[in-house]
Amino acid sequence: QSVLTQPPSASGTPEQRVTISCSGSISNIGSNIVNWYQQLPGTAPKLLIYSNNQRPSGVPDRFSGSKSGTSASLAISGLQSEDEADYYCAAWDDSLNGYVFGTGTKVTVL
Amino acid sequence: QVQLQESGPGLVKPSQTLSLTCTVSGGSISSGGYYWSWIRQHPGKGLEWIGYIYYSGNTYYNPSLKSRVTISLDTSKNQFSLKLRSVTAADTAVYYCARDRSYYDSSGDYRYFDYWGQGTLVTVSS
Numbered sequence: 001q002s003v004l005t006q007p008p009s010a011s012g013t014p015e016q017r018v019t020i021s022c023s024g025s026i027s028n029i030g031s032n033i034v035n036w037y038q039q040l041p042g043t044a045p046k047l048l049i050y051s052n053n054q055r056p057s058g059v060p061d062r063f064s065g066s067k068s069g070t071s072a073s074l075a076i077s078g079l080q081s082e083d084e085a086d087y088y089c090a091a092w093d094d095s096l097n098g099y100v101f102g103t104g105t106k107v108t109v110l
Numbered sequence: 111q112v113q114l115q116e117s118g119p120g121l122v123k124p125s126q127t128l129s130l131t132c133t134v135s136g137g138s139i140s141s142g143g144y145y146w147s148w149i150r151q152h153p154g155k156g157l158e159w160i161g162y163i164y165y166s167g168n169t170y171y172n173p174s175l176k177s178r179v180t181i182s183l184d185t186s187k188n189q190f191s192l193k194l195r196s197v198t199a200a201d202t203a204v205y206y207c208a209r210d211r212s213y214y215d216s217s218g219d220y221r222y223f224d225y226w227g228q229g230t231l232v233t234v235s236s
Binding site for chain 2: 033035044046050051054092097100101102103
């Protein structure tokens, strides 16, 4: 039951900038931190961005996150072929009393 | 390096109980600051959080699954487990176990899934 809305797909050519939106509500994004996960084909999700805009060690700096109000965004600057994956936002929801994930966005490198 | 590994039957009959175990290596399941979670992904779909357990034994479940779910700890084996009762075809999914890390510092509070198992496909079918 995804309550965070993402565009189903996004694409770009190598080196282009791609942005993925994540829309929620006051009970989730509006009140809590947002994390982003990258899921390469056939693998488990991997933490990409935590606490809205922090990158874990080892994540390239071409990935960046931001949050404003009840929405968040993930930007990939300088798109690479290895960035082809599904991307999910996630946040705690105070109304549901549980984690909620975004609907997911498939990024394609043209 | 922390590693998580799911194990359990890949095929469960309708109305029966799905049982999975997650074995944690490279870190203690009894350490504070970590919530041990189960997450599933229906075929070709997005992620759904099932619930978590803290080292103290406290649990928290997705309200939509709460009536059918039990998550438990076995600290002697450094494992945690998932039981999902009365399964139907709608419970067919890849099930992941994950570590949910929680901490705070001078910059604020942090909480995220930092380690995941590889996932195991469970099919519900007669």
